[in-house]
Amino acid sequence: MKRTVVLVSGGLDSTTALAIARAEGFECYALSVDYGQRHHAELNAAARVAKALGAAEHRVMRVDLGGIGGSALTDASIAVPETPQSGIPVTYVPARNTVMLSLALAWAEVLDAEQICIGVNAVDYSGYPDCRPAFVDAYERLANLATRSGVEGTVHFRISAPLIDMTKAQIIRKGLELGVDYGMTVSCYQADDDGRACGRCDACRLRREGFAAAGAADPTRYVR
Amino acid sequence: MKRTVVLVSGGLDSTTALAIARAEGFECYALSVDYGQRHHAELNAAARVAKALGAAEHRVMRVDLGGIGGSALTDASIAVPETPQSGIPVTYVPARNTVMLSLALAWAEVLDAEQICIGVNAVDYSGYPDCRPAFVDAYERLANLATRSGVEGTVHFRISAPLIDMTKAQIIRKGLELGVDYGMTVSCYQADDDGRACGRCDACRLRREGFAAAGAADPTRYVR
Numbered sequence: 001m002k003r004t005v006v007l008v009s010g011g012l013d014s015t016t017a018l019a020i021a022r023a024e025g026f027e028c029y030a031l032s033v034d035y036g037q038r039h040h041a042e043l044n045a046a047a048r049v050a051k052a053l054g055a056a057e058h059r060v061m062r063v064d065l066g067g068i069g070g071s072a073l074t075d076a077s078i079a080v081p082e083t084p085q086s087g088i089p090v091t092y093v094p095a096r097n098t099v100m101l102s103l104a105l106a107w108a109e110v111l112d113a114e115q116i117c118i119g120v121n122a123v124d125y126s127g128y129p130d131c132r133p134a135f136v137d138a139y140e141r142l143a144n145l146a147t148r149s150g151v152e153g154t155v156h157f158r159i160s161a162p163l164i165d166m167t168k169a170q171i172i173r174k175g176l177e178l179g180v181d182y183g184m185t186v187s188c189y190q191a192d193d194d195g196r197a198c199g200r201c202d203a204c205r206l207r208r209e210g211f212a213a214a215g216a217a218d219p220t221r222y223v224r
Numbered sequence: 225m226k227r228t229v230v231l232v233s234g235g236l237d238s239t240t241a242l243a244i245a246r247a248e249g250f251e252c253y254a255l256s257v258d259y260g261q262r263h264h265a266e267l268n269a270a271a272r273v274a275k276a277l278g279a280a281e282h283r284v285m286r287v288d289l290g291g292i293g294g295s296a297l298t299d300a301s302i303a304v305p306e307t308p309q310s311g312i313p314v315t316y317v318p319a320r321n322t323v324m325l326s327l328a329l330a331w332a333e334v335l336d337a338e339q340i341c342i343g344v345n346a347v348d349y350s351g352y353p354d355c356r357p358a359f360v361d362a363y364e365r366l367a368n369l370a371t372r373s374g375v376e377g378t379v380h381f382r383i384s385a386p387l388i389d390m391t392k393a394q395i396i397r398k399g400l401e402l403g404v405d406y407g408m409t410v411s412c413y414q415a416d417d418d419g420r421a422c423g424r425c426d427a428c429r430l431r432r433e434g435f436a437a438a439g440a441a442d443p444t445r446y447v448r
Contacts, residue, residue: 070334095330102326106319110294129375142362151353
């Protein structure tokens with residue numbers, strides 16, 4: 001059975017990416033990265049999602065991006081914005097997706113997995129540079145130069161980003177078709193310990209607008 | 225003062241790379257990665273080297289590559305070879321340099337550093353794919369697509385690999401010119417707790433041959 005590593009944060013997008021990889025027939029190895037984010041509700045959600053969607057294994061790797069700061073998601077002294085921002089917002093975490101793909105690449109090489117799946121999206125998204133097609137393409141090129149498998153040709157790594165051109169509504173409709181229960185996912189940047197969403201941050205806004213545009217009931221539990 | 229992050233393992237090559245970056249006038253931020261390697265003698269050496277060569281800061285980041293295994297350097301059940309190997313040897317650690325550059329990129333972005341310096345070498349080396357010029361070039365391209373600084377053009381990241389085309393003897397001569405005390409470095413894949421080298425692994429062989437070819441005294445402390 002062909003294998004893929006899937007980066008699973010516990011949010012809506014990565015959960016849908018996992019459901020798609022399963023539907024494509026991959027044996028899925030779910031990887032979550034504890035990088036010092038504000039809350040662990042996402043990581044708890046990732047564990048639930050990996051189990052519910054039949055991942056062969058769920059691994060959490062820790063790396064202390066919080067120690068270097070530079071983002072509202074890793075530095076408690078920088079507030080999460082609750083109004084739309086222009087440009088790249090302060091919730092951007094320096095090099096986060098590059099770090100997460102690199103950890104996924106290491107695991108993929110050990111597993112002989114041919115694919116790494118990441119739920120990045122460049123349509124209804126927050127404007128992060130490491131969510132764009134040019135980034136994904138450059139990473140795929142790097143992956144095949146960086147590794148034994150790539151160089152020896154035993155594996156050609158593909159970076160799969162199945163959501164990259166989809167609107168949030170399309171992502172939600174796709175997931176619902178595949179039977180995803182979005183009630184178990186957490187997208188909020190500042191969820192409480194119980195996984196309830198603030199309803200005000202950029203991630204909450206995009207998610208709520210997505211359910212409305214999809215004409216689907218929003219199962220999100222909000223703090224208020 | 226222009227800034228660089230320098231990956232410092234505590235070995236001969238990365239120590240020389242740090243000395244070169246200092247000589248080039250950079251304020252140097254030394255980064256060591258505790259990835260689950262066999263021994264900590266290297267990391268102890270990295271701390272000594274960073275201090276001796278005037279790094280502005282030395283940071284150790286932990287990431288558990290040992291948990292996924294796949295290399296003689298992270299899996300105690302795989303022996304370190306003591307005879308020359310053909311092809312890419314079992315001491316290759318899956319995606320190690322990709323992971324380490326990604327952590328360096330995250331820190332560099334927070335520091336507004338314009339350069340990441342890595343002591344990879346493609347001449348007298350062990351044949352790892354992530355030590356070759358094509359890998360370094362692909363990473364530099366990625367870095368400028370992956371980050372806020374790269375996309376907004378506030379920084380153009382350069383991946384500096386000053387040793388990549390040098391022989392081990394040239395590296396040693398360059399370091400000695402710059403006043404490096406190689407007695408404080410540890411290259412051995414299986415050094416003991418006191419930092420004494422086995423004298424038999426590939427890293428020891430390349431290092432010893434390098435001192436001989438440079439016509440320099442070898443300050444390495446060997447177990448026997």
